[in-house]
Amino acid sequence: MAGNVSITLQNTDEGRAIIEAISSDNEAATVNVYPSMTKIDCPNRLVVRRESIEINMGRAFDLQELQLSLVSLAGNVDEDDDEFVLAWNR
Amino acid sequence: MTVDIKTTSVQPRRNTFAHIARRLGSDKPASRYEEATYDMQPSANFHYRPTWAPEFEIFDRSRTKVVMDDWDALKDPRQYYYGAYTIARARMMESTEKNFAFVDKRQAFNKIDADWRALLELYIVPLRHFEWGANMNNCNITDLGYGAAITQATMYATMDRLGNAQVLSRIGLLLDNQSGESLTRAKAVWMEHLAWQPIRQMVENSLVLDDWFEQFIAQNFVFDVLMYSLVFGAFDEEGQNRGAAAVSLLTEFLTDWHDETTRWVDFVITRVAKESPANASKIRDWIVEWKAVALTALEPLACEILGEGSVAALEIAEQKLDARMAKFGISERESV
Numbered sequence: 456m457a458g459n460v461s462i463t464l465q466n467t468d469e470g471r472a473i474i475e476a477i478s479s480d481n482e483a484a485t486v487n488v489y490p491s492m493t494k495i496d497c498p499n500r501l502v503v504r505r506e507s508i509e510i511n512m513g514r515a516f517d518l519q520e521l522q523l524s525l526v527s528l529a530g531n532v533d534e535d536d537d538e539f540v541l542a543w544n545r
Numbered sequence: 546m547t548v549d550i551k552t553t554s555v556q557p558r559r560n561t562f563a564h565i566a567r568r569l570g571s572d573k574p575a576s577r578y579e580e581a582t583y584d585m586q587p588s589a590n591f592h593y594r595p596t597w598a599p600e601f602e603i604f605d606r607s608r609t610k611v612v613m614d615d616w617d618a619l620k621d622p623r624q625y626y627y628g629a630y631t632i633a634r635a636r637m638m639e640s641t642e643k644n645f646a647f648v649d650k651r652q653a654f655n656k657i658d659a660d661w662r663a664l665l666e667l668y669i670v671p672l673r674h675f676e677w678g679a680n681m682n683n684c685n686i687t688d689l690g691y692g693a694a695i696t697q698a699t700m701y702a703t704m705d706r707l708g709n710a711q712v713l714s715r716i717g718l719l720l721d722n723q724s725g726e727s728l729t730r731a732k733a734v735w736m737e738h739l740a741w742q743p744i745r746q747m748v749e750n751s752l753v754l755d756d757w758f759e760q761f762i763a764q765n766f767v768f769d770v771l772m773y774s775l776v777f778g779a780f781d782e783e784g785q786n787r788g789a790a791a792v793s794l795l796t797e798f799l800t801d802w803h804d805e806t807t808r809w810v811d812f813v814i815t816r817v818a819k820e821s822p823a824n825a826s827k828i829r830d831w832i833v834e835w836k837a838v839a840l841t842a843l844e845p846l847a848c849e850i851l852g853e854g855s856v857a858a859l860e861i862a863e864q865k866l867d868a869r870m871a872k873f874g875i876s877e878r879e880s881v
Binding site: 459461463466468471472489490492494510512513514526527529 | 546547548550554555574576577578621622623624625629633
């Protein structure tokens, strides 16, 4: 569907904590679980928050560690220390 | 442009154990920590009461005065199960080993002022006996506590305290050229030196507490916050001025450990206090009681090491304790 942004992560222990954080922060997100990876689609805008990942993972998390679990993403990235935002610039 | 990844997939019948799925309300993959923690506590079909305490079941919720509807709510925010815990500590120890090697190789201890060196041996090596008391207290909490969420974490705390004692002992060995004499002296100081006796008494009194959650509050909150603020805050700062910067490098492990453990202790106490006003007031009473004991007990040692500076150091320690207490949603004043 056009207008969706998406992020795909590995189904590892770390990945799951990130997925859990993303789905609790983005109500509109659809989570599709595939073998070994999970693809999250969300209309227009999706936010990945460091703080919620830390709560789910139980340790301090540097948002750049996201890359280690990341398989693929679609959308324009706007990133700072606390948030990683995917959106379409229109 | 969107790239859609398409795959065919076989859905697993279930993603976690049934009792975990029932608890979390859905069958999503649970973390290792959740699987190793939830509902691990045996709760039924106890045939015999323990002969050493027949008024209780073997596992009994009423061994503490605080009441929880669900003891599994006291999760460890660090999510330590065996694997995660050992990996985290191994990492911390690795950097500590490097620091020890560094200090040893550069002979950094030679820079310490002679008079401070004597004081250093007076406060830092006997502290290993305090750590041992903390180990025993957490052992007892693990024994009597209810629910794997809390007892799992207190078990790791027992290991942590032995590790802390070990780091302190190794500082002693650096001070006495690996002869072990400083450890013997430290034992004598712990048993006989006047400045340490109130602390030893406090620790020994905490060892025989009946209520395991009171023990948790006394040791893991009150004693630790005050003692660590004093030793690794005020004493350490004074040491920096007297050429003992190398000691800070070696005790970095304990400071890091304390910061990390704070998250867990704060979470547990906050959660129990939130459960009911009765719990909150029990916790407040315990904190007030043990704070008074601990502040009096620490005073002679603080005076011995810092002299006039001890008043300010104890005040800072107390402020730290009060600030954390405020985070639990309880304050000292309401207890009147």
